[in-house]
Amino acid sequence: MDGDAFRHWRKRHKLSQKDAAKALGLKPRIIQYYEKGERDGKTVEIPLSVRLACYAIESGVGDFDGKDSAKLKPRGKKSKD
Incomplete structure (x- = not known):
């Protein structure tokens, strides 16, 4: 996700920069x-954690408390069901 894609995501969800910051736990x-x-002439990459949070919001996930984590299967491991 680059800056343009991030801006598009924010606007698609009708979020101001301030609201997006609050939803993602970041400063505006x-x-x-x-x-x-960029910042001070240096490239700024959007961290994986922020990209995943954007995806979670996109998917309608409001919060995750860990209680349903038993339903998740680790990548690369087959279920013994």
Whole structure:
């Protein structure tokens, strides 16, 4: 996800930069850096954790408390069911 894709995601969800920051647990200035793609002339990459949080919001996940984690299967391992 690059800055343009991030901005598109935010606008698709009708979030201001401030609201996106709150939803993602970030400061509004960080959202600005992500959308611009740089800070002080250096490239800013959007971390995997933020990209996954965007995906979770996109998928309708509001919060995860860990209680349903037993239903998740680790990658690469087959179920013994």
